[in-house]
């Protein structure tokens with residue numbers, strides 16, 4: 001049960017007015033802390049830093065400066081002459097001018113600050129101080145971030161660079177082997193990133209939040225088997241004699257056939273969740289084919305404590321070359337995931353707006369996977385807090 005404390009600042013008579021959110025509600029200020037008596041991460045648990053997180057679509061990073069906030073840190077990034085992505089802190093080391101509003105010199109991949117002209121190389125070291133040309137400028141340094149480009153995604157490491165291991169970027173190499181087609185999408189979510197993970201660990205909302213697009217009543221009632229392996233948590237269930245969800249009926253060519261539906265949804269890291277399904281059609285309704293695999297990659301990056309960046313790739317091993325299907329899947333998943341986004345934002349809004357100090361979430365048996373995931377994240381946060389204090 002979550003028992004993390006909420007540090008609320010008392011507002012005296014002369015305190016400034018509370019901030020109003022986009023939904024017209026008030027936001028409570030809270031300080032993330034790890035409480036020893038707890039054991040379950042929640043929206044106030046400090047963000048996990050030592051982890052690979054997606055920064056952007058690879059195709060969207062070009063030879064010009066972009067900026068994005070990740071784990072409460074503002075970053076500036078661009079594709080350099082060698083074709084690699086450079087990511088630096090978006091804050092000049094002199095007087096904090098935002099570097100994405102500065103100049104990228106494409107001939108040597110340096111960024112010249114738009115305020116007093118201090119110029120940085122791709123490793124973040126200052127190479128020029130225009131007002132002090134006789135001085136070695138290298139004493140000014142800004143943070144540079146380890147980066148990995150893998151298929152359609154750019155990953156960064158916002159934690160201790162000494163332990164940034166590219167081999168720890170989640171494995172989805174199969175996506176690039178040519179046997180898969182996919183639709184994709186992105187949402188900015190006004191909610192803590194754990195809520196996205198929890199939503200993905202939970203299949204019992206399919207029928208109620210999404211209706212027939214993803215769920216069937218049988219699906220919501222099916223028994224889930226939860227297994228924990230190290231820091232990963234897998235939910236597995238199997239349904240026999242079930243219809244194909246609306247979304248896949250036409251695309252798979254299965255129509256109204258009855259299938260055996262296997263579904264795994266796996267928390268891999270705080271930045272990644274993998275959802276794999278297998279539809280078995282023993283009768284081979286569609287030209288004798290008996291197996292169909294839809295698989296969704298979910299890339300989740302905390303932007304701030306209470307906002308998140310969420311990308312997804314909805315892959316399929318049926319009709320992989322059908323570009324029209326890619327678009328259909330992009331459109332369909334966007335509208336389904338918008339329902340998840342809305343639910344997450346409404347819940348976040350409830351936490352921020354409804355002042356009910358004694359409130360505790362009640363768990364139901366189907367929350368087992370999500371609760372185990374939150375325990376793991378809690379342990380990771382506690383370990384990082386210990387290291388930071390050591």
Ligand code: FES
Pocket residue numbers: 092093094095096097113114115116117118
């Ligand atoms: S603030 Fe960037 S050079 Fe002064």
Ligand SMILES: [Fe+2]
Pocket residue numbers: 199205206209210336340
């Ligand atoms: Fe959902």
